[in-house]
Amino acid sequence: MKYVDEFRDRKLIDKVAGEIRGEADTVRTYNFMEVCGTHTMSIFRFGLRDILPDNINLISGPGCPVCVTPNEFIDKAIALARRKDIVIATFGDMFKVPGSYSSLEKEKAKGAAVKMVYSSMDALDMAMKNPDKEIIFLGIGFETTAPTVAQSIVAAKKGKVGNYSVLCGHKTMPEALKVLTKEPGLKIDGFLLPGHVSAIIGTRPYEFLAARGKRCVVTGFEPLDILQAILMLLKQNAPKVEIQYTRLISRGGNKLAMDSIAKVFSPCDSFWRGIGSIKNSGLRIRREFSAFDAEQKFKPDIARPKENRSCICGDVIKGIKTPLECRLFAKACNPEHPVGACMVSSEGACAAYYKYKGRING
Numbered sequence: 001m002k003y004v005d006e007f008r009d010r011k012l013i014d015k016v017a018g019e020i021r022g023e024a025d026t027v028r029t030y031n032f033m034e035v036c037g038t039h040t041m042s043i044f045r046f047g048l049r050d051i052l053p054d055n056i057n058l059i060s061g062p063g064c065p066v067c068v069t070p071n072e073f074i075d076k077a078i079a080l081a082r083r084k085d086i087v088i089a090t091f092g093d094m095f096k097v098p099g100s101y102s103s104l105e106k107e108k109a110k111g112a113a114v115k116m117v118y119s120s121m122d123a124l125d126m127a128m129k130n131p132d133k134e135i136i137f138l139g140i141g142f143e144t145t146a147p148t149v150a151q152s153i154v155a156a157k158k159g160k161v162g163n164y165s166v167l168c169g170h171k172t173m174p175e176a177l178k179v180l181t182k183e184p185g186l187k188i189d190g191f192l193l194p195g196h197v198s199a200i201i202g203t204r205p206y207e208f209l210a211a212r213g214k215r216c217v218v219t220g221f222e223p224l225d226i227l228q229a230i231l232m233l234l235k236q237n238a239p240k241v242e243i244q245y246t247r248l249i250s251r252g253g254n255k256l257a258m259d260s261i262a263k264v265f266s267p268c269d270s271f272w273r274g275i276g277s278i279k280n281s282g283l284r285i286r287r288e289f290s291a292f293d294a295e296q297k298f299k300p301d302i303a304r305p306k307e308n309r310s311c312i313c314g315d316v317i318k319g320i321k322t323p324l325e326c327r328l329f330a331k332a333c334n335p336e337h338p339v340g341a342c343m344v345s346s347e348g349a350c351a352a353y354y355k356y357k358g359r360i361n362g
Helices: 006-008 010-023 038-044 073-079 104-109 120-129 146-158 172-182 195-201 202-210 225-236 255-264 289-290 294-298 313-318 349-359
Strands: 030-034 056-058 085-091 113-118 134-139 166-167 190-193 215-219 241-245 265-272 276-285
Touching: 006 010, 006 225, 006 255, 010 190, 010 225, 010 255, 030 038, 030 225, 038 195, 038 294, 038 349, 056 120, 073 085, 073 134, 073 166, 073 294, 085 120, 104 113, 113 255, 120 134, 120 146, 120 166, 134 146, 134 294, 134 313, 146 166, 146 255, 166 276, 166 289, 166 294, 190 195, 190 225, 190 289, 195 255, 202 215, 202 241, 215 225, 255 265, 276 289, 289 294, 313 349
Parallel strands: 030 056, 030 190, 085 113, 085 134, 134 166, 190 215, 215 241
Antiparallel strands: 265 276
16 A cells, blocks of 8 residues: 555445454453554544444553643743743643643743744754753653654754753653553553554564563554554454554664664653653653753752642543543533643543544443
């Protein structure tokens, strides 16, 4: 296949859906978790839940980087935004994410310098063009975005751009999956593994999942990709890690990108919204690049972070509950006035349910 349209061909989709119905054991239930926000949005956008057998449940996991970013990180970004001569450069999804007491959007309305950029290199360019300002890029995301942020730091050091730094909140996916496999009450039979992350790290880091009895398939983002991956999960005689997304993914991953991450970052414990602290699931900037570590450079002082107890975003991230079980959903919490991060991000489960809720059964 060469073109996107081929992966959306209705006849092919109906054919694979029929194969899924024929392969699924009607006397049992299958719980498959997708751990990529783009997968979540595609599943809803193309109405894939509606054409699957009722005994195949698709559970949205912690695949949205904005959603799993804790209030503490947001609070630190806000504290830095309030300082004179500091400009916060960030992806657009971060603007409306509520912290403990405010948001970057609210701070911008009060006069803080908060700028939207499309990449860390845009932020570095901003720093080079504004030497009288301190430019701080908010480094969030999984292994997909970490290499580009690493390269911006390397470039800043090489170019002696002293007014550029990164507030680092990067996280790594495999360690979170380890925790989810131990989550009480959450029965997962298999994982639809993330295509973007896997393009960087390959499939080796997931092989422990098969050893724990979990079926795994790395898949692409088009409807035919996802349905083929579900069919592959059903056909596995023994748990293993397979690749549906063969046009991009390899077992070994992208060595250049992984070397870039290892050069600038080292593993550290990290706090995930809804899950808690996970050992070695985060990335910190190495000592040799500490001049570009905003936390070390500016040491933001914040009050103790607090969560909105009415928001169930944490349980949604873990797959324990769906947004429809939240009493705030589509009422007090909506895209214009989000209460939780899962409603803010374009990859959040709550945002997906809200946008496509007319297609949801039950």
